[in-house]
Amino acid sequence: MESGYVTTPFGRRPMSLGMLASQQQAGTIEPGMMRSKWKLFRAICEARPALGVTDRALTVLDALLTFYPDDEISEEKGLIVFPSNAQLSLRARGMTPATLRRHLAVLVEAGLILRKDSPNGKRYARRDRAGAIGEAYGFSIAPLLARAVEIENLAAQAVADRELLRATRERLTICRRDISKLISAAIDEAVPGDWEQMTVMFRALVARIPRVASTEELASLLEEMGLLRDEAVNLLERQIKREKLDANESQIERHKQNSNPDSTIELEPSFDTKQGEKAAANNEGVAEPSDSQRLKLPRPSAGSGGKAPNAANPIAGHSLKSFPLGLVLQACPAILDYGPGGAIANWRDLMSAAVVVRSMLGVSPSAYEEACAGMGPENAATVIACILERGGHINSPGGYLRDLTRRTERGEFAIGPMLMALVRANGGAKRHAG
Incomplete structure (x- = not known):
């Protein structure tokens, strides 16, 4: 190509800065650069x-490339093609002249081809006595060679993005199937849980796709669907563990023996009795506070209605799934103001704020x-943060917390649906923990 040559369009077509920039870029072809035109x-099709x-x-563009005589595009072999409108229309699947001109203009604006118009606007080439082309007027495909590396990179990125989109769609489809099947199984098996709300x-998530x-x-x-699926799996696994525990307990009951029915010694120490004895000793000022009292852990008693996580209540306090601290703070940003120094950096800070x-x-x-x-x-600290976030909708936070404890x-x-509802209500906005 005539590197450094600036040409203006024929007729009433105006010159633009974009056309000038494309011509300058076409003049930056590295020496010896070659590419297979197909x-x-x-x-180009991948990066369209x-x-x-x-x-x-x-x-x-496909039709234009058929007029280039060689398979390899190179500056040494010339970069101008000069087909007539009639021949170009035939190779463009019979495209009408008006449509042909419109799409040629699109290729020029995209910087893929350049016009090199003759004095009278016709496309032709002048040859010397040996038959070699000396001067040609038509369309220059020099921008394709100048932008070859850029086009190849765009094509590779397009392929990678398409594969990522396909993989994400597949994972989403599998997740949708899992949730639907798990909820159906839970309802058929009468597994305890708020399956209607989960449905x-x-x-709602499916409708947002x-x-x-x-x-x-x-x-x-x-x-979001992954969290919902994890919550469904968690509830079903708890049911399986509960059934196994019930089966084991019934088997133990059938083989239970006691050679001395009047003996007060049990196979396991009574947690309630020891806690009661320590509490009584503290009231008399004789014994030191217990470890559980120092840590502010609950002390089960007959009047409080609380239950300790013992053999009679095997799932309490052990099977409810914990969620990442970042997700809790994303769902409940209001509790950040009550952390040490107005920030929450770990679970200890969250429990202090709770x-x-x-x-x-006013929770007792x-x-x-x-x-x-x-x-x-x-x-428990996570639930307190959720209650604070929904404070305007809860009349009795203490009664609400007791009800959630009994349901647990x-x-x-399950905490997952509550957190996800708050995340959506807050618009997905994130605040840093500390």
Whole structure:
């Protein structure tokens, strides 16, 4: 190509800065650079969205490339093709002249070809006596060679993005199938849990899947569905463990023997009795406070209604799933203000903030201690954070916490749906923990 040559369009077509920039870029071809025209064309097809060209424009480019005599595009062999409109229309699948001109303009604007117009606007080539082309007027494909590396990189990125989108769609489809089957199995087996609410949440997530979705949108939905699936699996696993424990207990009952029925010695020490003895000793000022009292753990008693995690209540405080601290703070950003120094960096900070919030909400110490025993300290602090976030909708935080504790002991409560609902209500906004 005539490197450094600036040409203006024929007739009333105006010159633009974009056309000048394309001509300058076409003059930066590295010496000796060559590319297969059809491999380069396939790369352009892969990168079509990034290049901003239509499929009809690519049909015209395909027809133009057929007029280039060699398979390898190189500057030494010339970069100008000069077909007539009639011949170009035939090779462009019979495209009409008006449509042909429109898509040629698209290729020029996209910087894939250049016009090199003759004095009268015709396309032709002047040859010397030996038959070699001396001067040619038509369309220059020099930009394809100058942008070959860029086009190949765009094509590789397009292929990678398409594969990622396909993989994400497949994972989302499998996750949808898993949730649907798990909920159906839970309902058929009468597994305790709020399956109706989980079904509503699942349908809401499915309804949010757009017809034409990006990878980012599908990844966000996949993350939420993954939490819902984990929650369903957690509830079903708890049911399986409960059935195994019930089967083991019934088997032990059938083989239970006691040679001395009047003996007061049990196979295991009584947790309630020891706690009662220590509490009585503390009231008399004789014994030191117990470890559980120092840590503010719940003390089961006959009047408090609390239950200790013993053999009579095997699932309390051990089977409720804990969620990442970052997700808890994303769902409940209001509790950040009550952490040490106005920030929460770990679970200890969250539990400290929960104690302050518990007092502010009017939740009694006994209700909070029962929640710690039934759910675990981390989950109890998480529930307090959720109650604070929904404070305007809960009339009695203490009664609400006791009800959640009882539902947890029966295996009917899960924290996951509550957290996900708050994440959506807050618009997915994130605040740093500390």
